[in-house]
Amino acid sequence: MTRFIFITGGVVSSLGKGLASAALGALLQARGYKVRLRKLDPYLNVDPGTMSPYQHGEVYVTDDGAETDLDLGHYERFTGVACRRSDSVTTGQIYMDVITRERRGDYLGATIQVIPHVTDAIKEFARGDLEDEDFVLCEIGGTVGDIEGLPFLEAIRQLGNELGRERSLFMHLTLLPYIPAAGELKTKPTQHSVKELQSVGIQPDILLCRSDRDIPVEQRRKIGLFCNIRPEAVIAALDVHSIYQVPLSYHREGLDTEVLRHFGMLASEAEPDLSRWTGIMERVDNPEGSVRIAVVGKYTSLLDSYKSLAESLTHGGIANNVKVELDWIDSEIFETETEALMRLEDVHGILVPGGFGERGSEGKIAAVTFAREHKIPYFGICFGMQMACIEVARNMAEIKGAGSTEFGPCAEPVVGLLTEWSRGNMRETRSAEGDLGGTMRLGAYECHLEAGTRVRQIYGEERIFERHRHRYEVNINYRDALQGAGLVFSGMSPDGVLPEIVELPSHPWFVGVQFHPELKSKPFDPHPLFTSFIEAAVEQSRLV
Incomplete structure (x- = not known):
């Protein structure tokens, strides 16, 4: 029997619903249950693929090619369960589906309304494409009170009634601010948030209260009285120094216990096996050293743009039992400040991540040159691989006009627009004049690794599958010239047409890779490329 847990948020945004959902999923897993996590986002975009990273942070890509919210990255990193296209839905997707059905005549002449047609479509999503999961955790994006979220709240209200209390639970995440002048935690924001939720017909069963300190018994009792729940169901979501401490913290506060009590499942339960998380925290809290990595990007003013990347570097540190200190550098400063490259002298590794557009590209190329000439470990991801190939073309292969057609016409298009490629037995095509949304090379693709290369040694396999999100590729016509200059094409698509890895x-x-390895890294299963990169940085730290 599949049980549904609906997670909502109130008071302010960015309280951490995604982390709370992921951590609860990990706790239920630790008790032996099979879980699935889903995100219902109220914005009108079909997906975040066309949004600026400054608007919505990173775009997380699933194996089956869905562009989704970054919270799905948390879901995968905490549970190891690969998310699918069916685990993310937006208002845009829902309305597109409803309108398409209406145009086909599927509604048999009915007047199309939010209730029941839109809410029915949301419920179909929540209950669809399931197997034998014990728990499905559905996070509702946004904050209770947002007008765009009302259809989703109405849908989960209906679904809760249809499932009954024995199969549904509502968890609400709020804020308990501490007012120094008053010397106490204030419960009124939580009370008002719950009242707002109750006004749409939803009574929360558990309150998860973000706080920077313990919640006194009297405050819990007060919240319980005003919000119509048991004081034991008021759970403190305390600030912690590492996100991987969250499952342990929530367990100590009794979150998983309250969830099982609600479903009448507590009597036969033993303590969960949390050794995975205690082991991770042991390495996080007691590193044997540290390395400093410069991340040279163009969206560094909003670090959520590189959420999976930052976590993957942390995972590489966990694998090597070192702390990874990140120096976020805007690549544009290397184009405007003559002395800016001096910031790279003391780092132990340089990473150039993905990105779009010409802005800051010459600064990234300058960072590649510095890493190559000073023998500092270099990791180029997607755009970072392309800039590495252009740098080698210009400075080692003497192709002075080397550039990318992404920035406009150029004399030597070492990087060019990808117009067709193979996906299994299918051929996919795109055009420069087509829509931007959902038209990149997206999802997991096969890559063959050359024998005797560094990446073959790192992976220990001949065939790998990695996730992509890009529109431009390194031009295979320049392979001979680049390899003649010393750059090895160590990973290729199965048909030998698309360069996937260079070294x-x-x-x-x-090493430069066309795909995004950060999307598959987990704290308990670090990606081999990040493990190897941080290992190289550790060796570099011993030289300086």
């Missing part, structure tokens, strides 16, 4: 054997550690 410089003459360098201590210089």
Whole structure:
């Protein structure tokens, strides 16, 4: 029997509903249950694929090619359960589906309304494409009170009634601010948030209260009285120094116990096996050293743009039992400040991540040159691989006009627009004049690794599958010239047309990948490329 847990948020945004959902999923897993996590986002975009990273943070890509909210990254990192296209839905997708059905005549002449047609479509999503999961956790994006979220709240209210209390639970995340002048935590914002939720017909069963300190018994009792729940169901979501401490913290506060009590499942339960998380925290809290990594990007003013990347570097540190200190550098400063490259002298590794557009590209190329000439471990991801190929073309292969057609016409298009490619037995095509949304090379693709190369040694396999999100590729016509200059094409698509990985054997550690390995890394299963990169950074730290 599948049980549904609906997670909502109130008071302010960015309280951490995604982390709360992921941590609860991990706790239920630790008790032996099979879980699935889903995100219902109220914005009108079909997906976040066309949004600026400054608007919505990173775009997380699933194996089946869905562009989704970054919270799905938390879901995968905490549970190891691969998310699918069916685990993310937006208002835009719902309305597109409803309108398409109306145009086909599926509604048999009915007047199309939010209730029941839109809410029915949301409920179909929540209950669809399930297997034998014990728990499905559905996070509702936004904050209670937002007008765009009302259809989703109405849908989960209906679904809760249809399932009954034995199969549904409502968890509400709120804020308990501490007012120094008053010397106490204030419960009124939580009371008002619950009242707003109750006004749409939803009574929360558990309150998860973000706080920077313990919640006194009297405050819990007061919240319980005003919000119509048991004081034991008022759970403190305390601030912690690492997100991987959240499952342990929530367990100590009794979150998983309250969930099982609600479903009448507590009597036969033993303590969960949390050894995975205690082991991770042991390494996080007691590193044997530290390394400093420069991340040279163009969206560094909003670090959520690189959420999975930052976590993957942390995972590489966990694998090597070191702390990874990140120096976020805007690549544009290397184009405007002559002395800016001095910031890279003391780092132990340089990483150039993905990105779009010409802005800051020359600064990224300058960072590649610095890493190559100073023998500092270099990791180029997607755009970072493309800039590495352009740098090698210009400075090692003497192709002075090397550039990318992404920035406009150029004399030597070392990087060009990808117009067709193979996906299994299918051929996919795109055009420069087509829609932007959902038209990139998206999702998991196969890559063959060349024998005797660094990446073959790192992976220990001949065939790998990694997730992509890009529109431009390194031009295979320049392969001979680049390899003649010393750059090895160590990973290729199965048809041998698309370069997937390049490396410089003459360098201590210089690897560029067209895909996004950060999307598959987990704290308990660090991605081998990040593990190897941080290992190289540790070696570099011993030299300086």
